[in-house]
Amino acid sequence: MDAQVCSSLKIFRKMVKPKTEEEIELLRENAILVSKTLAEVGKIVAPGVTTLELNRVAETFIRDNGAIPSFLGYEGFPAALCLSVNDVVVHGFPSDYVLKEGDIVSVDCGTLYKGYNGDSAYTFPVGEVDAKTRRLLDVTKESLYRGIGAAVAGNRTGDIGYAVQSYVESFGFSVVRELEGHGLGREMHEQPGVPNYGRPGRGTHLVDGMVICIEPMINAGGRGVYLDRNGWAVHTSDRSKSAHYELTVVVRRGKAEQLSTYDFIEKDPKINF
Numbered sequence: 242m243d244a245q246v247c248s249s250l251k252i253f254r255k256m257v258k259p260k261t262e263e264e265i266e267l268l269r270e271n272a273i274l275v276s277k278t279l280a281e282v283g284k285i286v287a288p289g290v291t292t293l294e295l296n297r298v299a300e301t302f303i304r305d306n307g308a309i310p311s312f313l314g315y316e317g318f319p320a321a322l323c324l325s326v327n328d329v330v331v332h333g334f335p336s337d338y339v340l341k342e343g344d345i346v347s348v349d350c351g352t353l354y355k356g357y358n359g360d361s362a363y364t365f366p367v368g369e370v371d372a373k374t375r376r377l378l379d380v381t382k383e384s385l386y387r388g389i390g391a392a393v394a395g396n397r398t399g400d401i402g403y404a405v406q407s408y409v410e411s412f413g414f415s416v417v418r419e420l421e422g423h424g425l426g427r428e429m430h431e432q433p434g435v436p437n438y439g440r441p442g443r444g445t446h447l448v449d450g451m452v453i454c455i456e457p458m459i460n461a462g463g464r465g466v467y468l469d470r471n472g473w474a475v476h477t478s479d480r481s482k483s484a485h486y487e488l489t490v491v492v493r494r495g496k497a498e499q500l501s502t503y504d505f506i507e508k509d510p511k512i513n514f
Contacts, residue, residue, distance in 0.1 A: 242323060242349055242360055242458055243487075244330055244423035244430045257432045259450030263501075264357065264420070265491055268425065268452055271308070271352050271359025272470060272500035278350050279363050280505035282322070286365040287381045288342045291325040293360045299350060310356035315351075319472065323349035323362075323422055325474070329395050330417055330458050330483040332467055332473040333450070335483035342368035345378065349453050351429060358429045361501040362487035366513060374482055377414060381459040381484035384408045386465060388457065389490055392497040394449040396479040401447075402439025405457050409437075416462035417483070420475065422456045423487055452500070456487030471502040 260268065281302045290341035297361050300321035303310045311323035318332075324342070325333035325347040333347070343430060356408035364378055380407050384405045391404040421437030437457045460466075462481030469476060477483050491498040506512050 242351055242429065243458065244434055246288065255259060257445060257448060257451060259448050260426060260452050261450070264453065265450070266358040266428065267355050267488065269500045271354050271357055271401050274303065274308055274352050274354060275308055275350050275359035275361045275479070276501045276503070276505050278352070279348055279361060280512065281419050283363070283365055284509070284514065286340065286346060286367060286493060286513065288340055288368050290340050290347065292326065292335045292338050292340070295324055295348065296320050296322045297448060302367060303352055308352040309359055311351035314389065315450045323347070325349070325483070325485065327481045327482050328336070328477045330460070330475040330477060331420060332475055333483055334471065334474065340367045341358050343370050343374070345370060345374060345482055345484065345492040349485065349487065357427055358425055359426055359435040359489065360487065361428060362456060362485050364484040364486060365505060368513070376412065377459065377461045377482060377484050380412045381457050382486045384457045384459065385455060385486045385488060386454065388493055389488065389497050389499065392453065392490055392492050394412065394446060394447055394492055394494045396447045397442060398433055398444030398447065399439035400441050400456060402436045402444070403441050406438040409457065409459050413441045414458040415462065416464055417460060417464055419466055422454045422487070425452050425454050427428060449492060449494055451492040454489050454490065455485055456485065458483060472477040
């Protein structure tokens with residue numbers, strides 16, 4: 242789940258503290274559970290399935306594994322998952338909406354286990370999607386990996402943002418600027434904020450042991466967004482589709498360490514991705 246920029250401005254003022262190796266192992270346990278939960282949801286993403294059913298599967302799996310769905314009740318959020326279909330960028334509510342061929346659905350999942358949080362997201366195609374939508378998914382996911390490539394000690398958050406933004410915009414897609422990634426630990430949203438745009442050498446210094454969530458939110462059309470009347474769901478202003486991918490990583494010297502993974506999704510032949 243992304244952090245709102247306005248909240249992150251307050252976070253930036255606080256000193257960023259790296260995690261201990263013991264804390265990182267607890268965060269890793271959460272990250273693996275979130276990764277497995279996303280795969281469980283992915284198994285049933287198909288035309289004819291409601292987003293409420295996706296939420297039910299996730300909440301059951303999380304609780305069966307001894308954890309708590311951390312999104313449920315977070316600042317009043319009503320569900321275990323953020324489920325955002327087509328033009329909804331993030332924070333969509335599960336509902337009786339029936340997924341249709343050609344839709345895309347962003348599944349954003351969080352856990353609370355042993356006092357620490359997990360948080361990752363994946364955008365699934367529903368059946369077959371058109372060529373532009375397929376490109377949006379592929380470019381957004383690749384931009385995430387490019388951001389992770391910049392998440393090394395000695396860089397700054399602007400280096401991550403630049404890696405994401407420069408790649409995405411080279412394909413004619415747009416970066417949502419009102420929402421961003423964040424640090425992760427005992428709290429779901431910790432310092433630093435991690436924008437998906439920026440300039441190299443700007444922003445918060447990245448320190449070895451810092452745990453962050455990098456999460457590009459990329460629109461097929463313009464970058465404008467608006468907030469739904471429910472106070473949560475964020476839509477693209479031009480109703481274009483939007484994709485969202487998120488992984489949790491540890492900033493390290495030389496190369497970031499991924500805590501969450503898409504392997505459980507992308508190595509399962511039953512899942513359409």
